[in-house]
C-alpha cells in the first residue's frame with residue numbers, strides 16, 4: 663500500500679515491508695529495545711516470527727517513516743499483523759484462549775498451505791520512545807483497519823498486551839481488566855487507546871504467550887534466582903513465572919485481552 667497524501671502529513675509516511683524490504687531489520691531493532699527478553703523464548707516467536715517477513719505476509723507489516731527535508735529517513739514506529747482463520751467470527755467467545763501464539767501459528771500455516779483467512783489480527787505496535795504520545799500508534803491501528811478491509815477480511819481483532827499490568831503484579835489479570843477510570847473507560851492506557859478507537863473487549867486469552875525454559879535461562883533473562891519452587895514476578899511480566907526446581911523448568915503463561923475493532927461503516 664502506498665502512502666496517501668494524508669499519511670505523508672507531517673513528513674511521516676506509512677510503508678509496508680513489501681514496499682521497503684530493505685527496512686525489514688528495523689522491526690527487530692526497534693522491538694529488541696522494548697520487549698522483555700523472555701518474550702524471545704516463546705516457542706511461537708521462535709518458530710514463526712521470521713515468517714511475517716515472507717513474501718506472502720510482508721504486506722501486513724508496516725513502518726512509520728520520518729523523512730526530513732534532506733530526504734533522510736528514520737524508522738519511528740512499526741506494526742505487525744497477520745490474517746488468520748477464525749472459524750466463527752459471529753462468536754467472540756470462539757477467539758482462541760492461546761491468543762497471540764495461536765493466531766501467529768495459524769496465520770503462517772494458512773499462508774504456507776494457501777488457505778484463505780477471514781480475519782486480521784494485530785500482533786504488535788512499537789513506537790520509538792522519543793515519539794511516544796504522538797499520533798503514531800493511532801495511525802498504525804487505523805492503518806490495520808484499512809488493510810483488513812482492502813484485503814477482504816471480515817474482522818480486525820487484537821490480543822492486547824496491557825502495558826501497565828506489570829506495575830500491579832499482586833492483582834490478578836481478571837481483576838486488573840475490570841478496573842476502570844472515573845469516567846468508565848478501561849484503566850489500562852493501551853487497552854484504553856484501542857477502546858477510544860472503537861474497539862470493544864471480547865474476552866481474556868489466558869495463555870496468549872507461552873514461554874517454557876530452563877531456570878538457568880530464566881536467570882539470564884530476569885536476573886532472578888529460584889531457590890524454591892513457586893511463583894515469581896519477573897520484570898515486564900503480566901503473570902507470575904512458575905518455577906519448578908524439581909524439573910528445573912520455569913513456565914510463564916501470559917494472559918492478553920482480546921479486543922475487536924469495528925470494520926463496518928461508522929467504525930472509527
Ligand SMILES: CC(C)(COP(=O)(O)OP(=O)(O)OC[C@H]1O[C@@H](n2cnc3c(N)ncnc32)[C@H](O)[C@@H]1OP(=O)(O)O)[C@@H](O)C(=O)NCCC(=O)NCCS
Pocket residue numbers: 696785786787788789790793794795796798799800822823825826851852855
Ligand atoms: C504501547 C505503545 C505502542 C503506545 O504508543 P504511544 O505513542 O505511547 O501511544 P499513545 O500516545 O497513543 O498512548 C496510549 C496510552 O498508553 C500509555 N502508554 C504507552 N506506553 C506505555 C507503557 N509502556 N506503560 C504505560 N503506559 C503506556 C500512554 O501514556 C497513553 O495513555 P494516556 O492516553 O492515558 O496518556 C508504545 O508505548 C510502545 O511502543 N510500547 C512498547 C511496546 C508495547 O508495549 N506495545 C504494545 C503491545 S503490542
